[in-house]
Amino acid sequence: MFGSADVEKNFINMQQGISGSSSGQNIAPAQNQEYGDFILRNWETISEADMKRMNAVFQKVNEMFGILYIPLEQVGVLEINSYTYSSIPKCYSPMDINAMDAGGISQSYRQPYLKLQGEGVAVAVIDSGIDYTHPVFREGDRSRIAYLWDQTIMESGNEAVPYGKVFVREEIEQAIKSENPYETVPSRDENGHGTALAGLAAGNVVPSENFSGAAPGATLIIVKLKKAKTYLKEFYQIPPLAEVYQEDDIMLGVSYAVRMAKKMGMPVSVCLGLGSSQGAHIGDSELSRYLDYINEDANVSVSVAAGNEGIAQHHFTAELSEEQETVELKIGEQEGGFYTEFWGNPPDDYRISVQSPAGEILDISTSIGSVTQKLSFIFTATQVLVNYVKMERSTGKQLIYFRFLHPASGIWKIRVQKEKGPGNRFHMWLPVQGLISQDTYFLQSNPYSTVTAPGDSVRSITATAYQYRDASLFFQAGRGFTPDGQVTPDLAAPGVELTVPLNGQQNFGKATGSSLSAAITCGAAALLLEWAIVRGNLPYASGSAVKFALQKGAVREERMNYPNPEWGFGRLSVIDSIPE
Template sequence: MSVPAQDQQYENFIIRYKQNIQGVPEYQPDETFQIINDLFGVLYVPMREIPELQLNSYSYSSIPRCYTYMDTGALSASGVTRLHGHPYLKLKGSGTLVAIIDSGIDYLHPAFHRGMTSKILSIWDQELDGGMTEKIPFGREFTRVEIEQALSAENPWEVVPSMDKSGHGTGVAATAAGYSIEKEGFSGAAPEAELVIVKLKQAKRYLRDFYLLPQDADIYQEDDIMLAIAYVLRVAAENQKPLSICIGLGSSMGAHQGEGPLNEYINSIAAFSQNAVSVSAGNEGTARHHYMKTLTAVNMRDTIELRVGEKESTRGFMLEFWGDSPNFYSMTIQSPAGEQLSVSTSLKNSTQELSFVFVETKVLVNYVPIERRTGNTLIFIRFLHPAVGIWKFLVGERIPGESRFHMWLPVRGMISDDTYFLEPSPEYTVTSPGDAADAMTVTAYQYRDNSLYVQASRGYNTENVVKPDFAAPGVDILTASIGAGAEFAPATGTSLAAAQTAGIAALLFEWSLIRENEPYFTGNSVKNYLSRGAVRDLNLIYPNPEWGYGRLDLYHTFELLT
């Protein structure tokens, strides 16, 4: 039976449960409250007990953000193959764990077992019915013993009924740590690492409705990803093994400062020994989903044009405006028919409804003059059944001086390609949690000619922290596939670049921790070593908003160590 975490009649809120003015009471997890770490928890509240979901300065970071996939001969380019076969190093990830937090895994795929022996230590399937245990708050967990029983069973799905319906998680897991299969010319980056898998449950309907996201797309919510991280950390601690986590998901929600609960959690993980987090940079570089403008004392106003496509007219879409502190901003929205309605700057804690007369469109607006986590101005806009055509936003600053604002549409997969800004900026398109300062944020390139993946997101984050950190092969690389046809097929995207980096991090953990060359190796250590050894072109300046510190080359990293 389902529990509140899975129940569509409950809303989820990410809370900082220890920031309590009354002191720190003893919190005990139960079905309505789950502890993630020593700061964050998830509260599940029945919809009938709370008013309609409202966005304001305090609730923005509590309402879970939504994430989706960052995808649409590579190991030699990263220097990994030379280390697999090096006469002295022979690094293959032995003794390490690689965690994949994604759509699940096809545990029957030959990349993950040899005979009846599986390289998967455990699977937590958040979608299956099951109650809270000592290790998981909901869903079902399957151990290696059960997975290997399934491998030898006549009907494996009766023993372990966890499936990867999209194949995304399977491809990411194989790229990071799949077994070497010579006849296919395939190997994961860390073929002897063990895997721990979390199959994320789909985002709840109320969040899709609130953010106006597609009901049929694979979309995951922030609190479930955070609980998944807590689970894989627990598994690694119980098995006393270093852990490399891969998150091949992304979102354009937020101020792109590296803020937000998931980002903060990732930052805290990377500072501890034996944990590293690899995150995809995103595929938003050419999506035309971002607009940026700097206003000055001479030019205090700007007009932004947004084309709205046919597919958005049936349901709607959302976008976010973020204006740099300490300025305040005004906004007027103009329909394709020329009708203008102004956003009130005084209704701070309520949702404004702008109803246009000449087009059958309603626009819901939340104006937050000082968002609590960033201090910036947030204007959260939801279009209901928008008219197709060119919409305009007339934006002005209220205090003369230089200030900058950004506008972001949802990422690919959450909105159609027919809705976009007419004068977009490819910069500041690295998706969350790739904008987290201490994550290893990875962009993708074509290793055959060393060209950047054309759709790759560009840096930096809005705090001018270098993002992405480096580039890894992610264009037409061979990885595991599911369904009819070949067991291996080429795939493209920054998710796969992050997966290869997660496997490379496991190789560094094997060298540093398992072989005791560097006993206090942290995720930040991994990032610094890889940044130092990255290959750079002489005609570019680094760090670079497209390449970070360059192309990953683990062999070059070890050359520098000598």
């Protein structure tokens, strides 16, 4: 739809907010369920005349990325082939299921020549929001939150944000002082995930709870993400009540945090505790590419979660050296529907057939083009929709995208054959835990290459989780490396049974997951930014420089080879990461 193969080309000189008409509604297109969202790279696409014809709206993210909002009535049937895989926003889930000493963080507080606490640094958490009334985010009536962008509030935005509403420190402090804070600042963290991450990254020291955030002196920037639109959840067969967020909203949230930190004259450490198993797992998602882009700049570091997919049995891989490989997929009785992705390495083309539990076999056409193929089985009510992409634009790999509708339970078999020539490796991934029945999995799964996106971002800091009490790896932790051999995760940080601030209760509880490790790593990165930029030791340090410093200072065991797919370069240690 965006032109021949969506080739990258110069478009009109677009500025933020150029659009067709707004269809007479006050709801911003990003919040409007009647609009579809498409991520564009290098502002490639169509002419301004075509935008007006489609009643489309464009939103700039930065110099490299933008978002095009098109009325769904103009979009038609959403197909991977028609719009390109990378342009359709992916959906990201929270990666969840006294650690500061273990991370060498409290030592950096106590070291007399350091006393690092994140002063002069911004910590940005892009997640489910924050309980801004919790004591760990304020000192009396003084809030440590400089900006709070709530994407869920139904407003059309202003010059600062394209939709939702921004609350600044003065408004938050006014709310804290009032009898009913939420009349003044009506922003809540419904599930508490963002509150937990913000607390671990930059919460106050609370001696009575033996709690401290990693960077208790940092200034907070919070983005509360709106939930993914209904049409995307339906397209990806995501359960209606699942907590998922759109890739384009996350990108806009990160962009906002970077701009606000720059406005305050502060370096910023960004925390993303979200993940997705969509994509080829080689840093190919638009979010991963965007994070690589901003990590090149001085003053910006991004920490992300490795995910919790290590033992979920959601990854299959094989070297197709024989004539045929059979992938056995068990589908649970309560499974309502799901997607799975096949990624084959070039130069081979692959022939695929699908066998139902009843033994019926249907072939997938390799020459039908961009049309979605519908496999309807006679002996079951299951329909499998298939998009066959011989060369996916971003990766050059072969992508075969399956959507199982009302799948029959039992053992399904996907038979893979090579067209000709030498064999090559292919991978398949199922959705992350929480988006698919726990009884749906590959019978012969592989626990490696299970780090979720954007943990495959080259320049971000990808943190996996370990139990700091006995230095054991979290058993569900996502494992590397990427299929093309990139090292990920970068390091391990505490992430098991951590004390976290609880949402809406002003007390504390326990939580586990790699998103918590990302939050602690984000706070650790803030300490390094304080040492490097605020104190002038390395004034132009980039996110890559912070990442390499943490890799270099990681604690490693003598009898283990590094980097490795479980631990990366070792366990986080801030005190060992600061040059002498």
